Amino acid sequence: MNAQSAERPNFVFILADDLGWAELGCYGQEKIRTPRIDSLARDGLKFTRAYSGNAVCAPSRCVLMTGKHPGHATVRNNLAMRSRGETEGQYPLPADEATIASLLTGEGYKCGAFGKWGLGNTQSTGNPLKKGFHRFFGYNCQGHAHSYYPATLWSDNEIFPLKNDPPIVGHESLPAELDENDPRSYDRYKGQDYAPDRINAAALQFIHDNKDEPFFLYYPTIIPHLALHVPDEDLKPYLELGWEEKPFTRRGTGGYTPHLTPRAGYAAFISRMDTYVGRVLDLLDELDLAKNTVVVFTSDNGATYLPDVDYEFFESVGPLKGLKGSLYEGGIRVPQVVRWPGNIKAGSETSVVTGFEDWLPTMLDLIGEANKTPPDCDGISIASTLYGKDLPERGFLYREFPAYGGQQAVWIGEKWKAIRQGIKPSKKQKGNPELKIALYDLENDISESNDVSADYPAIVKQAEELMKSERVPSEEFKFPWLDVLK
Numbered sequence: 275m276n277a278q279s280a281e282r283p284n285f286v287f288i289l290a291d292d293l294g295w296a297e298l299g300c301y302g303q304e305k306i307r308t309p310r311i312d313s314l315a316r317d318g319l320k321f322t323r324a325y326s327g328n329a330v331c332a333p334s335r336c337v338l339m340t341g342k343h344p345g346h347a348t349v350r351n352n353l354a355m356r357s358r359g360e361t362e363g364q365y366p367l368p369a370d371e372a373t374i375a376s377l378l379t380g381e382g383y384k385c386g387a388f389g390k391w392g393l394g395n396t397q398s399t400g401n402p403l404k405k406g407f408h409r410f411f412g413y414n415c416q417g418h419a420h421s422y423y424p425a426t427l428w429s430d431n432e433i434f435p436l437k438n439d440p441p442i443v444g445h446e447s448l449p450a451e452l453d454e455n456d457p458r459s460y461d462r463y464k465g466q467d468y469a470p471d472r473i474n475a476a477a478l479q480f481i482h483d484n485k486d487e488p489f490f491l492y493y494p495t496i497i498p499h500l501a502l503h504v505p506d507e508d509l510k511p512y513l514e515l516g517w518e519e520k521p522f523t524r525r526g527t528g529g530y531t532p533h534l535t536p537r538a539g540y541a542a543f544i545s546r547m548d549t550y551v552g553r554v555l556d557l558l559d560e561l562d563l564a565k566n567t568v569v570v571f572t573s574d575n576g577a578t579y580l581p582d583v584d585y586e587f588f589e590s591v592g593p594l595k596g597l598k599g600s601l602y603e604g605g606i607r608v609p610q611v612v613r614w615p616g617n618i619k620a621g622s623e624t625s626v627v628t629g630f631e632d633w634l635p636t637m638l639d640l641i642g643e644a645n646k647t648p649p650d651c652d653g654i655s656i657a658s659t660l661y662g663k664d665l666p667e668r669g670f671l672y673r674e675f676p677a678y679g680g681q682q683a684v685w686i687g688e689k690w691k692a693i694r695q696g697i698k699p700s701k702k703q704k705g706n707p708e709l710k711i712a713l714y715d716l717e718n719d720i721s722e723s724n725d726v727s728a729d730y731p732a733i734v735k736q737a738e739e740l741m742k743s744e745r746v747p748s749e750e751f752k753f754p755w756l757d758v759l760k
Contacts, residue, residue, distance in 0.1 A: 282641045283614065284567040285378075285490045286558070287633070288551060289338070291331065291390065291499035292598055294577025294590030295607050297544060305588055306541045307511075310552035311611065314571055318613030319660060320623045323688065326575045327630035329598060329605045329675050331416055332364045332392045334574040334630065335494070339373040339393065339405070341634030341651035344674045345745030351677050353750070354417060355395060362415035363395025365750060367405055372648050374634050375406030375490060381643055384408055384484040388477040389494035392416045396431050403430060407492070411476040413469075419496045420444025420530060422503035423465025427472060437467040444501045448523040448532040455521065460534045468505060470497060474550045478557050485561045490637075493554070494574070497547040500582050501530035502539045508546050512538035522582050529582040540583050565615045568640065568660075570633070572610040576600070595722040601673055601683040601693055602722055612660060619662050626659050627688055629671050636660075672744040676753040684737045684744075689717045692727075692737030697755050709755070711738055 295301060298308045300315035327337025328344050336342075336349035344350055353365040367373070375385040386409035387402050394400015395414050402410040413419035414428050423442035427434045442465045452459035477493050502522070513535060522529065522536040533539045551571065558564040577583065577590035579597040596602025610628075612618060631653030638646050639655035647655075652672075659665045671685040680698030685691050691714045711734050713727035727734050747757040 281566055282381075282488045284488055284563060285383075285637060286554060286567055286569045287490070287492050288554070288569070288571045289335075289389070289492070289494040290547060290571070290573040291494065291496050292575060292578045293498055293544070293573035293609065294585065294588075294597075295594055295604065295609055296592035297498075297577060297588060297590050298609050300611065301609050302592060303588070306544050308544060308548040310548045310555060311571055313555070314551075314569060314613045315611040315621075317615065317620045318569070318611055318618045318622070321610040321612075321626070321628060322623065323625050323627045324572060324608055324610035325606050325627070325629040325671060325673070325685075326573065326608045328673060329575050329601055329678065329681075331390075331499075331574055333675070335392055336367065338574075338630040338633060339367070339375070340371055341374075341631045341648065341653045343629065343631050343652040343672050343744070345672055346650070346652060348748075349393060350748055350751035350753075351675070352416065354415075355398075356417075360395060360397070362418060363398060363400075364392045364416055366394025366398035366400025369399040369404070371405070373405045374637060375402075375492065377406070377634070377638060377646060377648075378490045378641075379406045379408070381638075381641060381646070383488045383490050385490040385492070386410070386477070386480040386484075387492045387494070388412055388473050388480065390416060390419045390496045390499075391494070392419075396428065401431070409480055412473050412494075413496065417444075419499065420501050422469050422496070422501065423467065424469060427469060429476075434472075436469065436472065438465040441465070442503060442531070444530055446531050447525050450525075454523045454532075454534075457534055460532060463501075463503060463531050463533070464506070465503070470495065470546070470550065474553060478553060481554070481557055481561065481563070485563060488641075491554075495547055495550065497550075498540065498543045498583075500578065500580060502533045502536060502543065502582050503531070504539050504542045504546060508542035509535065509538050511545075512541045524582075527581050529580050533582070536582055537584055537587055540588070568612065568614045568637075570610070570612050573608040576605040576608065593721045599675075599678040601675055601681040601695075603691075603716070603720070606673065606683075614660065618660050622662060624659055625688060626656065626665050627668060627671055627685055628656050628659070629653065629673075632656050670740055670744075672740060674741075674745060674753065674756070676751055680753065680755065682741050682756070684740045685716075686733065686737060686740075689715055690730075690733050690737070691716050691722070692734060692741075693722075694741070697753070711741075713737070
């Protein structure tokens with residue numbers, strides 16, 4: 275079957291938040307239980323070389339929604355609009371920016387977003403209801419999403435009250451007068467109305483409401499982004515394992531809110547997300563929609579580096595180098611599994627290099643409308659990969675990130691990765707940065723431990739030229755040490 279002859283499929287795109295490359299069972303995780311997501315890999319296609327849009331939330335989601343890589347994308351870093359005098363939200367997508375949702379809406383799809391948006395508040399041009407979505411429920415603002423027991427969520431353009439009185443904060447150290455070893459000290463971080471439950475219920479309702487017409491369900495769950503707020507019933511199976519625990523109090527450290535058993539809490543967090551995924555899959559089965567629904571599960575960037583999470587204990591990124599915020603593999607290579615019964619071969623795997631920008635042209639291709647792909651889209655359709663056919667090798671994949679020291683990376687074919695770090699010098703550093711490019715052979719050095727740039731000057735030169743040509747300077751997200759190179 276090919277894209278032109280198939281009945282137009284539904285799309286369910288589930289986006290985890292800060293989930294590491296190796297935090298699922300199907301990617302080798304041995305401590306955290308994720309049976310429903312693992313079933314997607316067993317019944318579909320597992321990607322080993324999938325890359326998120328960027329190394330943190332907002333710019334990664336911008337690449338996904340618009341099909342533009344970070345050198346061309348509007349949003350290139352997290353930027354809270356409260357710095358501009360607004361109450362909430364991040365830097366918005368502009369009014370004329372096409373998104374996956376706006377393009378699918380133009381083809382007769384009903385589109386709903388449920389979870390964390392982060393691309394413009396409700397008063398802005400980036401309001402999801404102005405970007406092609408017919409329904410939105412969840413958190414508009416990333417900062418608001420740091421609490422799983424907030425006072426309110428957004429339902430379309432209306433405030434939706436939750437039964438959390440008082441709401442639970444997302445950032446707080448354990449008060450000095452409380453005993454860190456007393457379970458009762460942590461009751462202050464437990465609410466009554468768990469926002470992810472509400473979001474999951476709204477997503478399921480959207481499927482019910484649109485079961486008779488093609489739909490696009492975008493489900494950017496906030497799990498497992500901190501704060502570490504997880505219901506007690508989810509902790510029990512992991513507490514029974516008897517892991518050695520050290521309470522996380524945030525006293526004298528960074529992070530979000532305290533937790534008595536952070537290892538069990540983090541594992542339970544991800545298993546809770548797995549349960550939500552299972553509910554979506556079960557409903558697709560119940561409504562006889564599974565065979566005509568493309569289900570994608572992936573993550574917006576790598577695992578967090580914060581002390582709330584013991585990424586070493588969980589081996590969250592496996593052999594990869596780097597974590598969230600880094601353009602090394604651990605910060606940007608993400609799990610990605612896709613299921614479409616009868617079209618995608620069950621239990622298959624691919625090492626094709628693909629990025630978030632590829633989903634916009636791929637979805638249009640799968641409904642037979644590849645010609646509707648915007649001319650400024652940087653992605654390529656990976657429909658042939660989904661069907662088990664060869665994909666013409668892409669020339670390169672490009673990423674840049676003006677934060678965390680300033681970084682650029684280019685992947686050339688499936689072998690080469692060029693990266694430069696420290697592009698934004700510290701205040702103590704005098705003069706311009708060195709802009710040295712390191713080169714890694716990812717086919718033989720997945721951990722990026724052996725810089726071979728001196729041995730392959732022609733590849734380094736090719737990467738350097740791409741680092742110049744594949745970016746347009748941004749007024750809002752300035753990268754001055756690169757902008758002068760144009």
